[in-house]
Amino acid sequence: MRPLPVGEHGLLIELDSAEEVGALHAELLRRAADGTLSSVGGTSRTTFGGEIVPAARTVFLGGLADPRGLIAELATWDVPPRPADDRPAVEIPVRYDGPDLADVAALWGTTPDEVARRHSGTTFHVAFCGFAPGFGYLTGLPEPLHVPRRDTPRTKVPVGSVALAGPYTGVYPRSSPGGWQLIGTTDAVLWDPRREPAALLTPGTRVRFVPLETTR
DSSP states (O other): OEEEEETTTEEEEEOSSHHHHHHHHHHHHHHHHHTOOOBTTOSSTTOOOSEEEEOSSEEEEESBSOHHHHHHHHTTOOOOOOOOOOSOOEEEEEEOOOTTHHHHHHHHTSOHHHHHHHHHTOOEEEEEEOSSTTOEEEEOSOGGGOBOOOSSOEEEEOTTEEEEEBTEEEEOSSOEEEOSEEEEEOOOOSBOTTSSSSBSOOTTOEEEEEEEEOOO
16 A cells, blocks of 8 residues: 555555455445544544545545544554445346447457346446546456457447446446447436435445346
C-alpha cells in the first residue's frame, strides 16, 4: 500500500492489483462500520461520515479526521482477502442482441449463443464506479475472455447497452460516446436520483445477467 495525502482530510492509497483494491475496500468498510475510522465532524469513532471510493488501482478516503495517523496505522494492518459476499446478486435482464456480439464471438473463438451462455453464466462483482453516474466496472470474466476496445469509438452508444472492454463488463446508464464492445441491451435503470441509493450498482455488489431471449 502506498498512501498519499490529498489535501487536509483526504488520503489516496495506491495498490498493485484489483484484488488488493477489493480487499482493502472491504476492510475499510468493515472498520468504518466497527467505529475504528474517524471522520471530520463525527460525534464519536462509531460515526464515519467520510468517503471510501475504490477505483482500478486506488482507494480514496475523504473527510478523515487524522489522515496522517491512518497512514501510520496502515503499516500495521493485515488485510485479508475480500470475503465472500452472501447477499443476493443484483439480476439484470439482458437481450443478447448487441451489434458487436458476432465480433466478440470471433475474438472468443466461439458462437454468439455461446457468448451469451458464458456471459450470463458468470457472477460479476462491481469493482468500482465512474465514467458516468450509475456506471459500474464489473469484473468476473477470466482473462482469456478479455477483449479490446473498438478501434473506432462510437459517437453515440444507446442507453442500456451491455458492453465489454478489457477485463470489464459495463452497462451504459445513459446515451453517450463509447468504445466498448456492445453485446446486448437491458431495460434496467442504472441511475435514478429518486431512488435510494440512486445507483443500482455500487462497489462490492454481486451481479448476474439474466437472458431474456436467445441471441440473433
